[in-house]
Amino acid sequence: MNIEKTKWAKNFKEQCSFQYAEAIKIATDPTLRVAIFLSTELEEPVWAVSAMRGDMVTDFWLDAFPTLELAKKLCKAMKWGHVEYGKDISQHYEWD
Secondary structure, X not given: OXXXXXXHHHHHHHHOHHHHXXXXXXXXXXXXXXXXXXXXXXXXXXXXXXXXXXXXXXXXXXXXXXXXXXXXXXXXXXXXXXXXXXOOOHHHEOOO
């Protein structure tokens, strides 16, 4: 799969062009795992899809969705292994 031709990559570039190169680097890592968790950092709660480093969740969001089902659908389409944490991820979070 040429990740840069995916809908996800095109949307990411449009929404967050200054982090696009880093996102592509992360997304093409064959060992990538992501965490899906409910975030209340924005106005409305969203299900964030965040890159993981080992067993720790990073603050680099690859995407966010209004529902868990949509977040899981992206992970499946992109072939990203994922871990679901629900709402409380504080013990798994790695602050940069």
